[in-house]
Amino acid sequence: MEMDYVTEFPHNHMDRRPRKRPRLAWETPQAHAKAQSGIYCGQEVGNVTSYGAARVHPNNAGMFVKGLAQKGFPQWRGDDKDGHYMFAIGENLTSRYTINRKIGEGTFGQVLDCLDRETGETVAIKVVRSIKKYREAAMTEIDVLQLLKKYDRSGSRCVQIRNWFDYRNHICIVFEMLGPSVYDFLRKNNYHPFPVDLVRELGRQLLECVAFVHDLRLIHTDLKPENILFVSPDYIKIPDCKVTSRLPTEGTYYKRLPKSSAIKVIDFGSTAYEIRDHNYIVSTRHYRAPEVILGLGWSYPCDIWSVGCILVELCSGEALFQTHENLEHLAMMERVLGPLPQHMLKRVEKPAEKYVRKGRLDWPEGATSRDSIKAVLKLPRLQNLVMQHVDHSAGDLIDLLQGLLRYDPSIRLTAHEALRHPFFNRDYYRRF
Template sequence: MIEIDVLQHLAKNEKGTSGRVQIRNWFDIRNHICIVFEKLGPSLFDFLKRNKYSPFPVDLVREFVHQLLESVAYMHDLLLINTDLKPENILLVSSEYVKLPGCKSSAIKLIDFGTTAFDNQNHSSIVSTRHYRAPEIILVSLAFLQMNLGGALFQTHENLEHLAMMEMVLGPLPEHMIRRAGKIFRSGSRLNWPEGAVSRESIRAVKKLDRLKNMVSQHVESSRYFLVDLLEGLLKYDPSERLTARQALNHPFFSESK
C-alpha cells in the first residue's frame, strides 16, 4: 500500500514525460495486494548481464543518467526519498534492441517504490540493498559507475569493509564526520582497518580497489575529465558539499556532446 500511495502521489503531480513506471490498477486477492503496471523492457542489470557485463558506451550512459537524475530530482521536489536506486530497479522502456551496440532506445523508467518514504516521515536508518546503501544521490552515482565499469563498485555486505572501500576509492572521511562516528574509528581519527577486518578475503577485496579517477580512466576514453568531475561531486562525503540531483543536471558532462 505504501508503493500504491507513492505511485498515485507521483501520478497526481506529474508534469511532462514520466521517468517512473505507471500504475494501471491494483486489487486485493485474499489479503495479497497486486499492482498492475505498464509493460516495460529488461532492467539495466539484465542489460549488462546480456552483454557479458561489458561497460556501456559513454554516450549511452550519459542518456541513462540524465533521465535518472531528472526522475530523482522530481521526487526530491515532492520530498520523496526512493531509497532503493540500483540497476535492477531501472528498466528500459523498450524490450527491443537489448544488445550492444544495437540499443536503439535509451528511454528508461524507475520501478519499485515499496521502500520509498516522505522526507518528513519516520523511516529506518538502514535502507536499500547493502552495497548501494548510502544517501540517495550517492546511489545514483553507484548505478552510474556500474554502467561505466560493468560491475558494482562496493561489492560488500559488511559495514567496516564498506567504509574501507569508500576510503580506498574516495580518500579519507572528513575529520568532523569521524568525530561523530564512534567506535569504528581508532582513537577517533582513523578507520579501524585492516585490524577490524572479518577475514583476509575482506582485506584483499579492499586492496583490489583504486582511486576513482584511475578506475574511470581504465574504462572510459572520451569525456573522462567531466565524468570524473561529476562523479566526485556526487560522491562527496559531506552532504553540504555534495551535488544535488538538480545541480548535477547542469554539469558540463551532459552539455559537452550537444
C-alpha cells in the same frame, strides 16, 4: 530474443561479480512458469483513484465466491509457506486479468505478465505476499505511485500505475509493461560496460527522475540498476571491437545496445517521506551511502550517492563496492575516494562506533580476514577506474562522480545541480 555469438565469449570475461543480488527479471524464460500452480478467487476493491487502506474486510479477503470457477476462475488454493500467491498459466486474476507468465520475484512477492481483457493491453502486476508488513508497505507504495502519477502525467520519469486491487488477501498493483532492467541488460552483455554516450543519456534521465521525486518531498531510498528499466526490450547487436582486437583468434563477439535509451524508475515500496524519522537502514548494500552505514541519519542525498554508484557501474560493468560487511564497505570507500571526514567519524553513534578507533576508521586492524584486506587493496582510485573504461569525456565524468560521491551529505550535489554539470551539457556527439 537471445544474444547470438559467432564464437563463445572468452571465459575470463564472464561474470566477474562475486555476489548474487535479487533482481526483477523482466525477461524470465517461460519455462520457469511451469512450476507455478493455483490461485484464489476474489474481487477488485480498489483503483487508481482510491487512496488509503484497501477496502476489504480482512475476514473475507480470501473467500471463495461460489459460481466463479465455472466462469473462468480457478478453484480455491492456499498460498505457499512464505505467503506467496500460487497460480497457473492461463488462469484469471479477477475477471479482468489473464496470467501469461511470471516475469519477476522478490521479497515483496511476484510480478506477473498479464493480459488486461478490458483494454487488450499487456500489463505487469505486482502480487504482494499475504503478510501484514508487506501488505502495509504495498499500500504505502500505492499512495506514492498515485502521487507520482498525478504530477507526472506524461509518465516520462517513473513507472505508471494502471490500477490496484485486493485479491484473496494479496495487494495487486497493475503497472505498464516495460522492458528489461539495466542490470539484466548488463548481465546479458556479460557485464560489458555501456558506451559513455549511453551512460550520459541514462544518467540524465535518472537524475531527472530523482529531481522530480525530491521536488515532491519524497526519497526513493533504493536506487539500483535492478530498479531502472528500459522502456523497450528492443536491442541491436554490434561487434565488440575491444574484445575482437584483443582476441583475434577467438572470432567476433557481438554485444547488445538498446535501440532506445528511454528508461523509467520502478519500485517505490521503500520510498520515504521527508517529514518522517530517518535513522533506520535503507538502500541495497552496494548503493548505500556512508551516512546510512555510520548511523548519522539520512535524507535526499542518500539517493544521490546511489546514483553515483550506479553511473560507475554503467561505465565499468561492475558494482563499485562489492562487499557485504560494513567496515569493509567503509574501507573500500576510503580506498576509492580518500579518507572519511573527521567530523563524520566523531559523530558516529552505536552500533556503528565499533568501526572507528582513535578518530579514524579501524582498518585494517579491524578486518575480518586477509581476503578482506586484499579485496580493498585491489580497488583503484576513482579517477583511474573511470579512465580504464571511458574513451572520451572522462574528465567531466570524474568531476561529476566526485560531486555525487562526496562523503558529507550536506555538500553532496543535488539532482538539479548534477543536471547542470558539464558532463550533461557539453556539446558531445550523442547517438542514443
